[in-house]
Amino acid sequence: MSHNEAKEHTPGRLNELFTDPYRAFENDTDERQLHIRIMLHMLLARPMTRGQMTLRVIHGWENGGCEPEDLQHVDYTLDGVPDFKRAVQDFEHASKHNTPLPADNSAILAAPLANAIADAEAEGQDLTNDIRETPARWPAFEGGLALYTLFKMYHRLIYGEDDTYRCTQCVTPLGMREIHEFHLEEGEFALLVPPAEHFMGKESLLVLHESQLGPIEQLLEESLPLFDNF
Incomplete structure:
Protein backbone atom coordinates (compact mmCIF):
# COMPACT_ATOMS: atom_id res chain seq x y z
CA MET A 1 0.00 0.00 0.00
CA SER A 2 1.23 3.48 -0.83
CA HIS A 3 0.26 6.28 1.53
CA ASN A 4 0.80 8.65 -1.39
CA GLU A 5 -2.46 7.39 -2.92
CA ALA A 6 -4.58 9.58 -0.65
CA LYS A 7 -4.32 12.02 2.23
CA GLU A 8 -7.34 13.42 4.05
CA HIS A 9 -7.80 16.90 5.53
CA THR A 10 -5.01 18.43 3.48
CA PRO A 11 -4.46 22.04 2.40
CA GLY A 12 -5.73 22.79 -1.10
CA ARG A 13 -6.58 25.56 -3.53
CA LEU A 14 -9.08 27.13 -1.13
CA ASN A 15 -6.28 27.80 1.36
CA GLU A 16 -5.09 30.39 -1.15
CA LEU A 17 -8.44 32.19 -0.80
CA PHE A 18 -9.52 31.64 2.81
CA THR A 19 -7.62 31.69 6.08
CA ASP A 20 -9.62 28.68 7.30
CA PRO A 21 -11.57 26.90 4.55
CA TYR A 22 -13.05 24.48 7.09
CA ARG A 23 -14.86 27.40 8.72
CA ALA A 24 -15.61 29.40 5.57
CA PHE A 25 -18.84 27.57 4.72
CA GLU A 26 -20.35 26.95 8.14
CA ASN A 27 -23.77 28.45 8.75
CA ASP A 28 -22.62 30.91 11.41
CA THR A 29 -19.67 32.24 9.40
CA ASP A 30 -19.74 35.88 8.32
CA GLU A 31 -19.91 36.37 4.54
CA ARG A 32 -20.73 32.68 4.07
CA ILE A 38 -16.16 32.79 -4.79
CA MET A 39 -15.48 29.06 -4.39
CA LEU A 40 -17.88 28.18 -7.21
CA HIS A 41 -16.34 30.79 -9.47
CA MET A 42 -12.78 29.61 -8.89
CA LEU A 43 -13.24 25.83 -8.73
CA LEU A 44 -16.20 25.37 -11.09
CA ALA A 45 -16.95 28.32 -13.36
CA ARG A 46 -13.40 28.99 -14.53
CA PRO A 47 -12.67 25.35 -15.49
CA MET A 48 -16.07 25.26 -17.22
CA THR A 49 -15.14 28.21 -19.43
CA ARG A 50 -11.94 26.39 -20.40
CA GLY A 51 -13.88 23.25 -21.36
CA GLN A 52 -12.27 21.24 -18.56
CA MET A 53 -15.27 20.32 -16.39
CA THR A 54 -17.33 17.13 -16.37
CA LEU A 55 -20.52 16.58 -14.37
CA ARG A 56 -20.84 13.11 -12.85
CA VAL A 57 -24.26 12.17 -11.46
CA ILE A 58 -24.23 9.10 -9.22
CA HIS A 59 -27.07 6.84 -8.10
CA GLY A 60 -27.84 3.22 -7.28
CA TRP A 61 -27.02 3.07 -3.58
CA GLU A 62 -30.09 3.36 -1.38
CA ASN A 63 -31.44 2.26 2.00
CA GLY A 64 -27.92 2.05 3.39
CA GLY A 65 -26.62 -0.18 0.61
CA CYS A 66 -23.11 0.46 -0.66
CA GLU A 67 -22.02 -2.48 -2.79
CA PRO A 68 -19.46 -1.27 -5.36
CA GLU A 69 -21.26 -2.97 -8.25
CA ASP A 70 -24.51 -1.16 -7.40
CA LEU A 71 -23.02 2.32 -7.75
CA GLN A 72 -24.00 3.77 -11.12
CA HIS A 73 -23.14 7.04 -12.79
CA VAL A 74 -23.51 9.11 -15.91
CA ASP A 75 -21.12 11.80 -17.10
CA TYR A 76 -21.98 15.03 -18.90
CA THR A 77 -19.69 17.58 -20.49
CA LEU A 78 -20.22 20.70 -18.40
CA ASP A 79 -19.42 23.91 -20.25
CA GLY A 80 -22.18 25.96 -18.64
CA VAL A 81 -25.48 25.96 -16.80
CA PRO A 82 -27.40 24.79 -19.92
CA ASP A 83 -25.40 21.54 -19.83
CA PHE A 84 -26.36 21.09 -16.18
CA LYS A 85 -30.00 21.68 -17.04
CA ARG A 86 -29.79 18.94 -19.66
CA ALA A 87 -28.78 16.49 -16.95
CA VAL A 88 -31.66 17.67 -14.77
CA GLN A 89 -34.08 17.16 -17.64
CA ASP A 90 -32.76 13.66 -18.36
CA PHE A 91 -33.33 12.55 -14.78
CA GLU A 92 -36.70 14.28 -14.52
CA HIS A 93 -37.80 12.53 -17.72
CA ALA A 94 -36.72 9.13 -16.39
CA SER A 95 -38.52 9.72 -13.10
CA LYS A 96 -41.68 10.99 -14.77
CA HIS A 97 -41.88 8.05 -17.18
CA ASN A 98 -40.70 5.46 -14.65
CA THR A 99 -37.76 4.42 -16.81
CA PRO A 100 -34.23 3.53 -15.63
CA LEU A 101 -32.11 6.49 -14.60
CA PRO A 102 -29.39 7.47 -17.06
CA ALA A 103 -26.23 5.41 -16.56
CA ASP A 104 -22.97 4.81 -18.38
CA ASN A 105 -21.80 1.25 -18.92
CA SER A 106 -18.54 1.67 -17.03
CA ALA A 107 -18.43 0.85 -13.32
CA ILE A 108 -16.64 3.68 -11.53
CA LEU A 109 -15.92 1.67 -8.37
CA ALA A 110 -16.41 -2.03 -9.07
CA ALA A 111 -14.20 -2.15 -12.18
CA PRO A 112 -11.12 -0.43 -10.73
CA LEU A 113 -11.56 -2.46 -7.54
CA ALA A 114 -11.56 -5.71 -9.51
CA ASN A 115 -8.49 -4.56 -11.45
CA ALA A 116 -6.60 -3.61 -8.29
CA ILE A 117 -7.41 -6.96 -6.68
CA ALA A 118 -6.31 -8.82 -9.80
CA ASP A 119 -3.04 -6.88 -9.90
CA ALA A 120 -2.37 -7.60 -6.24
CA GLU A 121 -2.99 -11.30 -6.72
CA ALA A 122 -0.77 -11.32 -9.80
CA GLU A 123 1.99 -9.98 -7.56
CA GLY A 124 1.47 -12.93 -5.26
CA GLN A 125 -0.61 -11.22 -2.59
CA ASP A 126 -3.18 -13.46 -0.90
CA LEU A 127 -6.37 -11.46 -0.39
CA THR A 128 -9.07 -12.94 1.81
CA ASN A 129 -12.75 -12.41 1.11
CA ASP A 130 -12.86 -10.10 4.11
CA ILE A 131 -10.26 -7.83 2.52
CA ARG A 132 -12.04 -7.91 -0.83
CA GLU A 133 -15.48 -7.16 0.60
CA THR A 134 -14.64 -4.68 3.37
CA PRO A 135 -13.83 -1.19 2.05
CA ALA A 136 -11.92 -0.24 5.20
CA ARG A 137 -9.53 -3.11 4.44
CA TRP A 138 -8.90 -2.23 0.79
CA PRO A 139 -5.77 -0.25 1.74
CA ALA A 140 -4.12 -3.64 2.29
CA PHE A 141 -3.39 -3.77 -1.46
CA GLU A 142 -1.91 -1.31 -3.93
CA GLY A 143 -4.53 1.13 -5.16
CA GLY A 144 -6.87 0.21 -2.34
CA LEU A 145 -6.34 3.34 -0.27
CA ALA A 146 -7.36 5.56 -3.20
CA LEU A 147 -10.40 3.37 -3.88
CA TYR A 148 -11.40 3.45 -0.21
CA THR A 149 -11.07 7.23 -0.20
CA LEU A 150 -13.31 7.54 -3.26
CA PHE A 151 -15.75 5.03 -1.74
CA LYS A 152 -16.06 7.24 1.35
CA MET A 153 -16.63 10.31 -0.80
CA TYR A 154 -19.44 8.61 -2.73
CA HIS A 155 -20.94 7.32 0.51
CA ARG A 156 -20.99 10.77 2.10
CA LEU A 157 -22.46 12.38 -1.02
CA ILE A 158 -25.32 9.87 -0.97
CA TYR A 159 -25.96 9.39 2.73
CA GLY A 160 -24.86 12.75 4.13
CA GLU A 161 -22.13 14.14 6.34
CA ASP A 162 -21.95 16.45 9.35
CA ASP A 163 -18.88 18.41 8.24
CA THR A 164 -19.71 21.20 5.82
CA TYR A 165 -16.37 20.95 4.02
CA ARG A 166 -13.33 18.75 3.70
CA CYS A 167 -10.34 18.60 1.39
CA THR A 168 -8.59 15.38 0.40
CA GLN A 169 -5.79 14.59 -2.01
CA CYS A 170 -6.40 11.36 -3.90
CA VAL A 171 -5.17 9.50 -6.95
CA THR A 172 -8.09 9.13 -9.38
CA PRO A 173 -8.41 7.85 -12.96
CA LEU A 174 -7.71 11.47 -13.98
CA GLY A 175 -4.52 11.55 -11.90
CA MET A 176 -3.90 13.22 -8.56
CA ARG A 177 -6.82 15.45 -7.62
CA GLU A 178 -7.86 17.63 -4.72
CA ILE A 179 -11.32 16.52 -3.61
CA HIS A 180 -13.22 19.53 -2.29
CA GLU A 181 -16.32 18.09 -0.68
CA PHE A 182 -19.26 20.28 0.36
CA HIS A 183 -22.27 19.42 2.49
CA LEU A 184 -24.18 22.69 2.57
CA GLU A 185 -27.75 23.74 3.21
CA GLU A 186 -27.85 24.63 -0.48
CA GLY A 187 -26.78 21.16 -1.60
CA GLU A 188 -24.11 18.47 -1.42
CA PHE A 189 -21.41 17.93 -4.03
CA ALA A 190 -17.71 17.37 -4.57
CA LEU A 191 -15.30 19.11 -6.91
CA LEU A 192 -12.27 17.08 -7.97
CA VAL A 193 -9.72 19.56 -9.26
CA PRO A 194 -6.04 19.34 -10.22
CA PRO A 195 -3.38 20.60 -7.82
CA ALA A 196 -2.26 24.19 -8.30
CA GLU A 197 0.61 23.41 -10.68
CA HIS A 198 -1.75 21.63 -13.11
CA PHE A 199 -4.98 23.54 -12.47
CA MET A 200 -5.03 25.48 -15.74
CA GLY A 201 -4.41 22.52 -18.01
CA LYS A 202 -6.02 19.41 -16.51
CA GLU A 203 -9.57 18.09 -16.28
CA SER A 204 -11.89 18.62 -13.31
CA LEU A 205 -14.99 16.78 -12.13
CA LEU A 206 -18.20 17.83 -10.37
CA VAL A 207 -19.77 14.86 -8.56
CA LEU A 208 -23.21 14.76 -6.97
CA HIS A 209 -26.05 12.37 -6.21
CA GLU A 210 -29.07 12.56 -8.49
CA SER A 211 -31.18 13.87 -5.59
CA GLN A 212 -29.01 16.99 -5.56
CA LEU A 213 -29.60 17.98 -9.19
CA GLY A 214 -32.43 20.37 -8.35
CA PRO A 215 -30.74 22.12 -5.41
CA ILE A 216 -27.42 22.50 -7.23
CA GLU A 217 -29.16 23.76 -10.37
CA GLN A 218 -30.67 26.54 -8.26
CA LEU A 219 -27.33 27.26 -6.59
CA LEU A 220 -25.55 27.57 -9.93
CA GLU A 221 -28.27 29.76 -11.42
CA GLU A 222 -28.03 32.12 -8.45
CA SER A 223 -24.25 32.12 -8.14
CA LEU A 224 -22.45 31.82 -11.46
CA PRO A 225 -23.86 34.92 -13.23
CA LEU A 226 -22.67 37.21 -10.42
CA PHE A 227 -19.12 37.36 -11.78
CA ASP A 228 -20.00 37.62 -15.47
CA ASN A 229 -19.42 41.37 -15.56
CA PHE A 230 -16.14 41.30 -13.66
Whole structure:
Protein backbone atom coordinates (compact mmCIF):
# COMPACT_ATOMS: atom_id res chain seq x y z
CA MET A 1 0.00 0.00 0.00
CA SER A 2 1.23 3.48 -0.83
CA HIS A 3 0.26 6.28 1.53
CA ASN A 4 0.80 8.65 -1.39
CA GLU A 5 -2.46 7.39 -2.92
CA ALA A 6 -4.58 9.58 -0.65
CA LYS A 7 -4.32 12.02 2.23
CA GLU A 8 -7.34 13.42 4.05
CA HIS A 9 -7.80 16.90 5.53
CA THR A 10 -5.01 18.43 3.48
CA PRO A 11 -4.46 22.04 2.40
CA GLY A 12 -5.73 22.79 -1.10
CA ARG A 13 -6.58 25.56 -3.53
CA LEU A 14 -9.08 27.13 -1.13
CA ASN A 15 -6.28 27.80 1.36
CA GLU A 16 -5.09 30.39 -1.15
CA LEU A 17 -8.44 32.19 -0.80
CA PHE A 18 -9.52 31.64 2.81
CA THR A 19 -7.62 31.69 6.08
CA ASP A 20 -9.62 28.68 7.30
CA PRO A 21 -11.57 26.90 4.55
CA TYR A 22 -13.05 24.48 7.09
CA ARG A 23 -14.86 27.40 8.72
CA ALA A 24 -15.61 29.40 5.57
CA PHE A 25 -18.84 27.57 4.72
CA GLU A 26 -20.35 26.95 8.14
CA ASN A 27 -23.77 28.45 8.75
CA ASP A 28 -22.62 30.91 11.41
CA THR A 29 -19.67 32.24 9.40
CA ASP A 30 -19.74 35.88 8.32
CA GLU A 31 -19.91 36.37 4.54
CA ARG A 32 -20.73 32.68 4.07
CA GLN A 33 -22.71 33.28 0.88
CA LEU A 34 -19.84 35.27 -0.59
CA HIS A 35 -17.45 32.45 0.23
CA ILE A 36 -19.69 29.95 -1.58
CA ARG A 37 -19.90 32.13 -4.67
CA ILE A 38 -16.16 32.79 -4.79
CA MET A 39 -15.48 29.06 -4.39
CA LEU A 40 -17.88 28.18 -7.21
CA HIS A 41 -16.34 30.79 -9.47
CA MET A 42 -12.78 29.61 -8.89
CA LEU A 43 -13.24 25.83 -8.73
CA LEU A 44 -16.20 25.37 -11.09
CA ALA A 45 -16.95 28.32 -13.36
CA ARG A 46 -13.40 28.99 -14.53
CA PRO A 47 -12.67 25.35 -15.49
CA MET A 48 -16.07 25.26 -17.22
CA THR A 49 -15.14 28.21 -19.43
CA ARG A 50 -11.94 26.39 -20.40
CA GLY A 51 -13.88 23.25 -21.36
CA GLN A 52 -12.27 21.24 -18.56
CA MET A 53 -15.27 20.32 -16.39
CA THR A 54 -17.33 17.13 -16.37
CA LEU A 55 -20.52 16.58 -14.37
CA ARG A 56 -20.84 13.11 -12.85
CA VAL A 57 -24.26 12.17 -11.46
CA ILE A 58 -24.23 9.10 -9.22
CA HIS A 59 -27.07 6.84 -8.10
CA GLY A 60 -27.84 3.22 -7.28
CA TRP A 61 -27.02 3.07 -3.58
CA GLU A 62 -30.09 3.36 -1.38
CA ASN A 63 -31.44 2.26 2.00
CA GLY A 64 -27.92 2.05 3.39
CA GLY A 65 -26.62 -0.18 0.61
CA CYS A 66 -23.11 0.46 -0.66
CA GLU A 67 -22.02 -2.48 -2.79
CA PRO A 68 -19.46 -1.27 -5.36
CA GLU A 69 -21.26 -2.97 -8.25
CA ASP A 70 -24.51 -1.16 -7.40
CA LEU A 71 -23.02 2.32 -7.75
CA GLN A 72 -24.00 3.77 -11.12
CA HIS A 73 -23.14 7.04 -12.79
CA VAL A 74 -23.51 9.11 -15.91
CA ASP A 75 -21.12 11.80 -17.10
CA TYR A 76 -21.98 15.03 -18.90
CA THR A 77 -19.69 17.58 -20.49
CA LEU A 78 -20.22 20.70 -18.40
CA ASP A 79 -19.42 23.91 -20.25
CA GLY A 80 -22.18 25.96 -18.64
CA VAL A 81 -25.48 25.96 -16.80
CA PRO A 82 -27.40 24.79 -19.92
CA ASP A 83 -25.40 21.54 -19.83
CA PHE A 84 -26.36 21.09 -16.18
CA LYS A 85 -30.00 21.68 -17.04
CA ARG A 86 -29.79 18.94 -19.66
CA ALA A 87 -28.78 16.49 -16.95
CA VAL A 88 -31.66 17.67 -14.77
CA GLN A 89 -34.08 17.16 -17.64
CA ASP A 90 -32.76 13.66 -18.36
CA PHE A 91 -33.33 12.55 -14.78
CA GLU A 92 -36.70 14.28 -14.52
CA HIS A 93 -37.80 12.53 -17.72
CA ALA A 94 -36.72 9.13 -16.39
CA SER A 95 -38.52 9.72 -13.10
CA LYS A 96 -41.68 10.99 -14.77
CA HIS A 97 -41.88 8.05 -17.18
CA ASN A 98 -40.70 5.46 -14.65
CA THR A 99 -37.76 4.42 -16.81
CA PRO A 100 -34.23 3.53 -15.63
CA LEU A 101 -32.11 6.49 -14.60
CA PRO A 102 -29.39 7.47 -17.06
CA ALA A 103 -26.23 5.41 -16.56
CA ASP A 104 -22.97 4.81 -18.38
CA ASN A 105 -21.80 1.25 -18.92
CA SER A 106 -18.54 1.67 -17.03
CA ALA A 107 -18.43 0.85 -13.32
CA ILE A 108 -16.64 3.68 -11.53
CA LEU A 109 -15.92 1.67 -8.37
CA ALA A 110 -16.41 -2.03 -9.07
CA ALA A 111 -14.20 -2.15 -12.18
CA PRO A 112 -11.12 -0.43 -10.73
CA LEU A 113 -11.56 -2.46 -7.54
CA ALA A 114 -11.56 -5.71 -9.51
CA ASN A 115 -8.49 -4.56 -11.45
CA ALA A 116 -6.60 -3.61 -8.29
CA ILE A 117 -7.41 -6.96 -6.68
CA ALA A 118 -6.31 -8.82 -9.80
CA ASP A 119 -3.04 -6.88 -9.90
CA ALA A 120 -2.37 -7.60 -6.24
CA GLU A 121 -2.99 -11.30 -6.72
CA ALA A 122 -0.77 -11.32 -9.80
CA GLU A 123 1.99 -9.98 -7.56
CA GLY A 124 1.47 -12.93 -5.26
CA GLN A 125 -0.61 -11.22 -2.59
CA ASP A 126 -3.18 -13.46 -0.90
CA LEU A 127 -6.37 -11.46 -0.39
CA THR A 128 -9.07 -12.94 1.81
CA ASN A 129 -12.75 -12.41 1.11
CA ASP A 130 -12.86 -10.10 4.11
CA ILE A 131 -10.26 -7.83 2.52
CA ARG A 132 -12.04 -7.91 -0.83
CA GLU A 133 -15.48 -7.16 0.60
CA THR A 134 -14.64 -4.68 3.37
CA PRO A 135 -13.83 -1.19 2.05
CA ALA A 136 -11.92 -0.24 5.20
CA ARG A 137 -9.53 -3.11 4.44
CA TRP A 138 -8.90 -2.23 0.79
CA PRO A 139 -5.77 -0.25 1.74
CA ALA A 140 -4.12 -3.64 2.29
CA PHE A 141 -3.39 -3.77 -1.46
CA GLU A 142 -1.91 -1.31 -3.93
CA GLY A 143 -4.53 1.13 -5.16
CA GLY A 144 -6.87 0.21 -2.34
CA LEU A 145 -6.34 3.34 -0.27
CA ALA A 146 -7.36 5.56 -3.20
CA LEU A 147 -10.40 3.37 -3.88
CA TYR A 148 -11.40 3.45 -0.21
CA THR A 149 -11.07 7.23 -0.20
CA LEU A 150 -13.31 7.54 -3.26
CA PHE A 151 -15.75 5.03 -1.74
CA LYS A 152 -16.06 7.24 1.35
CA MET A 153 -16.63 10.31 -0.80
CA TYR A 154 -19.44 8.61 -2.73
CA HIS A 155 -20.94 7.32 0.51
CA ARG A 156 -20.99 10.77 2.10
CA LEU A 157 -22.46 12.38 -1.02
CA ILE A 158 -25.32 9.87 -0.97
CA TYR A 159 -25.96 9.39 2.73
CA GLY A 160 -24.86 12.75 4.13
CA GLU A 161 -22.13 14.14 6.34
CA ASP A 162 -21.95 16.45 9.35
CA ASP A 163 -18.88 18.41 8.24
CA THR A 164 -19.71 21.20 5.82
CA TYR A 165 -16.37 20.95 4.02
CA ARG A 166 -13.33 18.75 3.70
CA CYS A 167 -10.34 18.60 1.39
CA THR A 168 -8.59 15.38 0.40
CA GLN A 169 -5.79 14.59 -2.01
CA CYS A 170 -6.40 11.36 -3.90
CA VAL A 171 -5.17 9.50 -6.95
CA THR A 172 -8.09 9.13 -9.38
CA PRO A 173 -8.41 7.85 -12.96
CA LEU A 174 -7.71 11.47 -13.98
CA GLY A 175 -4.52 11.55 -11.90
CA MET A 176 -3.90 13.22 -8.56
CA ARG A 177 -6.82 15.45 -7.62
CA GLU A 178 -7.86 17.63 -4.72
CA ILE A 179 -11.32 16.52 -3.61
CA HIS A 180 -13.22 19.53 -2.29
CA GLU A 181 -16.32 18.09 -0.68
CA PHE A 182 -19.26 20.28 0.36
CA HIS A 183 -22.27 19.42 2.49
CA LEU A 184 -24.18 22.69 2.57
CA GLU A 185 -27.75 23.74 3.21
CA GLU A 186 -27.85 24.63 -0.48
CA GLY A 187 -26.78 21.16 -1.60
CA GLU A 188 -24.11 18.47 -1.42
CA PHE A 189 -21.41 17.93 -4.03
CA ALA A 190 -17.71 17.37 -4.57
CA LEU A 191 -15.30 19.11 -6.91
CA LEU A 192 -12.27 17.08 -7.97
CA VAL A 193 -9.72 19.56 -9.26
CA PRO A 194 -6.04 19.34 -10.22
CA PRO A 195 -3.38 20.60 -7.82
CA ALA A 196 -2.26 24.19 -8.30
CA GLU A 197 0.61 23.41 -10.68
CA HIS A 198 -1.75 21.63 -13.11
CA PHE A 199 -4.98 23.54 -12.47
CA MET A 200 -5.03 25.48 -15.74
CA GLY A 201 -4.41 22.52 -18.01
CA LYS A 202 -6.02 19.41 -16.51
CA GLU A 203 -9.57 18.09 -16.28
CA SER A 204 -11.89 18.62 -13.31
CA LEU A 205 -14.99 16.78 -12.13
CA LEU A 206 -18.20 17.83 -10.37
CA VAL A 207 -19.77 14.86 -8.56
CA LEU A 208 -23.21 14.76 -6.97
CA HIS A 209 -26.05 12.37 -6.21
CA GLU A 210 -29.07 12.56 -8.49
CA SER A 211 -31.18 13.87 -5.59
CA GLN A 212 -29.01 16.99 -5.56
CA LEU A 213 -29.60 17.98 -9.19
CA GLY A 214 -32.43 20.37 -8.35
CA PRO A 215 -30.74 22.12 -5.41
CA ILE A 216 -27.42 22.50 -7.23
CA GLU A 217 -29.16 23.76 -10.37
CA GLN A 218 -30.67 26.54 -8.26
CA LEU A 219 -27.33 27.26 -6.59
CA LEU A 220 -25.55 27.57 -9.93
CA GLU A 221 -28.27 29.76 -11.42
CA GLU A 222 -28.03 32.12 -8.45
CA SER A 223 -24.25 32.12 -8.14
CA LEU A 224 -22.45 31.82 -11.46
CA PRO A 225 -23.86 34.92 -13.23
CA LEU A 226 -22.67 37.21 -10.42
CA PHE A 227 -19.12 37.36 -11.78
CA ASP A 228 -20.00 37.62 -15.47
CA ASN A 229 -19.42 41.37 -15.56
CA PHE A 230 -16.14 41.30 -13.66
